Amino acid sequence: MSRSNLVELAKRRGYFFQSAGAYGGVSGFYTYGPQGATLKDNVEDAWRERFGVQEGHREIDAPTVMPEAVFEASGHLDTFDDMLVACPECGASHRADHLIEDNTDIEEAESFAPEEIADLVAEHDIQCPNCGTELAGEPVEEFNLMFETNIGPGDASTGYLRPETAQGIFVEFPQLAEYARNQLPFGITQIGKAYRNEISPRNSLVRTREFTQAELEHFVDPNEDEPLIERVADVELTLYPAEKQAESEETEYVTRTVREAVDEGLVHEWVAYYLGVGKQWYESIGVDMDRFRFRQHLSGELAHYAADCWDAEGEIDGDWYELAGFAYRSDYDLSKHDEYSDDDFTVFKQYDESKVVERATVDPDMSYLGPEFGGGAADVAAELELLAERDRAAFEDEAVTVSVDGEEHEIPTEKTGFAVEEVKETGEQIMPHVIEPSIGVDRAVYTVLVHAYSEDEVEGEQRTRLALDPGVAPTFVGVFPLMDKDGMGELARELTDELRAEGLAATYDDSGNIGRRYRRQDEVGTPFCVTVDYDSLEDSEGQRASERPSGDEPRGYTVTLRERDSTEQVRVPVDDLPDLLADLREGETTFSELDAPAAEQ
């Protein structure tokens, strides 16, 4: 298929289009139209159902703006400041700090200011790696991928738009653990916007500057908790392991069930579990499984915190795009926030049986230390405590030596209150590990649209069709009168209201001939259409609008039900319609299973 055809259809039919077109548009920002917004909602609801409800995880909704300190802890402030220098000759952009590191013995060049980097470029006669032009004198520009803002008036308090929803979960961990009654494992999900000031947004919905993430942070005890593999054990995964990517030009996949992938040690068990869940979910919303795979990150590609990471990828026009990342983040984020903040990011885990352990303790005689060391007494006491834990033997002599700020002090052992005691330990503080399935909602929506799009031929006529899954299609049923006359329009409008009252997304259309209306709905992806025709009219003959049954009373007439993908029709009693359609939407029945006789034209 051609991507531009889909983009054109998306704009015309209200799926998505570039924002602020009246002012020339902004790169990397899109507005979902009425169809698209509903499709996106449906995809998100399906995600909630699968990753939240079915897994027993709970959802939160954190702010999109967070104070600077959060991103200092998470590491985003450092890693988001890229220093770029452009070659005046060939136009290539390079990471200036990397050039310094590659051409000098300076390490961690990232920690220098841009001006210093520019000076270093000049000092070391660094040239463009692409064409060899001297880069001395070229400006070094800092490019931060986070959107910065001020919190409150003035610029005293810097905030950033979150570059991932995950930090909103990590930073609230102490409160969330409390909610979970401090019991591991537990999972927290969040669906929300994230922002990255991308250098070059591309490919419509694929790389934007504002996008929606659906993330799950599953907190587990790394030593004890295991996934319930049997729930997804038989799900077949198309895997593209790192070694296969490295070893040959040919793309070679490994097909394994979740169970096999774990048993063979191919995929970390927790990651494998969510690959299984992820595959089921992508399939359920209509992603083509022949154009879907899981690719393992190469070792150089792995984020510093990740022990293992697999991306879900979808194929569009021959290219593979990242749809989701399934990462084992270990305790990286929690330990960072534990370190940077005042709160405790651990969970107390009680032992099955409490242990009695020997512990060396001190109880320093402060009436001695105080006069002896003045203001430094507290530091000396703290140092004694550390020493006792580290080295009991140090307390065997008459005096103990500790060093505070490089200065050595000698304290009589009898003044330290050193003792070895038996202490009962009932449990320990555990820093949970995190498994993170992180789904790009917009990319999922886009992939669903691309994979659903087709141009077929029906009876010699070209037909554009969006074969959206009934479970996510934004408009579920179109209701038409064969013609808007002789009362058919009235019946159809009443029927539309009734279907809506049943919670079905129904649209009414009487414009143009019937064939045109079918094609219109094919193009927007409406899976079913209902037509009120002369037979319907005949069935309800003699009943004036005021005399016709209303509410729960049977109406008694029949209509045709037409399926988008096959263009087949069946005749069904109108009173059965709401239940029938609901079953079709939930996938509890299929159109071909309907045994009503086919309507003849």
Added chain:
RNA sequence: GCGCCGGUGGUCUAGUGGUAGGACAUGAGCUUCCCAAGCUCAUAGCCCGGGUUCAAUUCCCGGCCGGCGCACCA
């Protein structure tokens, strides 16, 4: 951010130094009309700014936006 190409109704597109034509779509009406039929009428457009010129949608410069390639993608 760099390079190449491009920007005309909602969509696709023709064309021009003297402000524009088509197709599809849309709306109203006619046609007893089950898979984009026909007829009539209607709505609607030259990305923005500057320059050259009597006159710019058209030529020049810059910007914005898009496509592709490079770089970037914690």
